[in-house]
Amino acid sequence: MKIENHGADERIWYSPQRGPFQVSGFGWFHTERIYRRLPAVPDVYIRPEVDALANCTSGGQIRFRTNSRSVSVRVCLTAGSSMYHMPPTGECGVDAYIGGPGHWRHAGTARFQAGQVEYESSIFDSGTSEARSFLLNMPLYQGVEEIWIGLEPGAEVWAPESYDSSKKVIVYGTSITQGGCASRPGMSYTNILSRRFHLEFINLGFSGNGKGESELAVLAAQISEPACLIIDYEGNAEGTESYRQTLPRYIETYRKVHPEVPIILISRIRHGAESFKPEILEGRLARKKFQMELIRELTEAGDQNLTFVDGSDLLGDDPEEATVDGVHPTDLGFKLMTDRLEPVLRQVIGDSASAAGR
Incomplete structure (x- = not known):
């Protein structure tokens, strides 16, 4: 579908819901055609907080090729900015x-006023007409009711x-997985990874609400043809004992559907307050020890497709300077995380899904 706009700033507006545009990053988009990260009506119970956060379009991408000298967007959000x-x-x-794949470079960011619910903005402008590949990253922490592409x-x-x-x-994970607090959508670590691997990434990060419910494992398992499942929700665990209960159950639930899909478990990154609040450090180290022991036990029991990543190293030597x-x-923090996660992911998925490189 396209809408013509005649005027001084003439554009033809296209809905990415129609080809040749391709929308990715939403596990149920092919059947529901809405910009949402979980089913509109899940067949398992999810808490209202998770249901609301599923409308945030983190990880959603629109891809196409065009020879237009300029590209604009019209966006209708569910609410304005407030963070x-x-x-x-x-x-x-x-x-x-x-x-294009392996050669992506940032070309523009939408301009709008803080708090706006609807906006129209140029995101690319060039004096030459040539065929170019485009990748548009959708908002990280707000829902999108409608989006149009102007050429x-x-x-x-x-x-x-x-x-x-x-x-x-x-x-699957927390606010950090969802992209808090990148300056623009393309800088969340899952979106950076998606540019280094020419694969579809599904972001199931739920700010403050990545608590490892088995129902979320059920939903993750419904996403077809998984190359890998990354679990990164320790930051929202309600204490070490709660984490000891939820993590094995989450993995077990996913394994019932995908017994051999590689799983990468990431422990929490270091927090700045650890230097003066020893209880925070002690809690993280206790959960890290538990995760390492769990992976070892499951591996010895026969699961050979588990990988543990020590999150304490992801932000480098000065983690507080990257938050x-x-x-x-x-x-900066997200790029540091990506630089350390990329080789792990390349090793884990191996030949099961080829990678495009940087």
């Missing part, structure tokens, strides 16, 4: 990359390059 520690461009914005009249649009594999990388508030990474 004190995250820029509106990350919470509610759209950013654009050009270049210059007469421009052609083609389907994007096919993924290297139909397999998907699924990431907004001692907890949530900045763009």
Whole structure:
């Protein structure tokens, strides 16, 4: 579907719901056609908080090729920006990359006023008309009711390059997984990884609510053709004892459907307050020990597709300098995390899904 807009700033507006545009990052989009990270009506119980957060479009991407000299977006959000520690461009914005698999480069970010629920913005402008590959990242912390892509009249649009594999990388976790607090959508660690691996990534990070419920494992297991499941929810665990209960159950539930899909378990990154609040450090170390022991026990019991990643190393030697508030990474923090996770993921998925490289 396209809508013509005649005026001084003439654009032809396209809905990405129609080809040749391709929407990815939503596990149920192919059947429900809505920008949502869980089913509209899940067949298992999920808490209202998780249900609301599922409307945030973190990980959602729109891909296409065009020779248009400019690209704009019209966005209708479910609400405006409201976070004190995250820029509106990350919470509610759209950013654009050009270049194609293995060569993506940032090309623009939507401009709008903080608190706006609807906005229209240019995200790419060039003086030359040539075929280019585009990747648009959708808002991390807000829902999208409608989004339209604006191209210059007469421009052609083609389907994007096919993924290297139909397999998907699924990431379950917390606010950090969801992208808090990247300055723009493309800088969340799952989105950075998606540019280094020419695969579809499904972001199931739920801010403050990644508590490892078995129902969320059931839903994650419904996503077809998984290349890998990454579990990164320790930061929302309600204490060490609660984590000891939920983590084995989450893995067991997923394994009932996908007994051989690789699973990567990431322990929590270091928090800035650990240097003066020893109880925070002690809790993290206790849970890290438990995770290592659990992976060893499950491996000895026959599960050969489990990998543990020590999150205490993900932000480097000065983790507090890579966060907004001692907890949530900045763009620098997310890049550091990605640099350390990329080789692990490459080793784990191996030949099951080829990678495009940087």
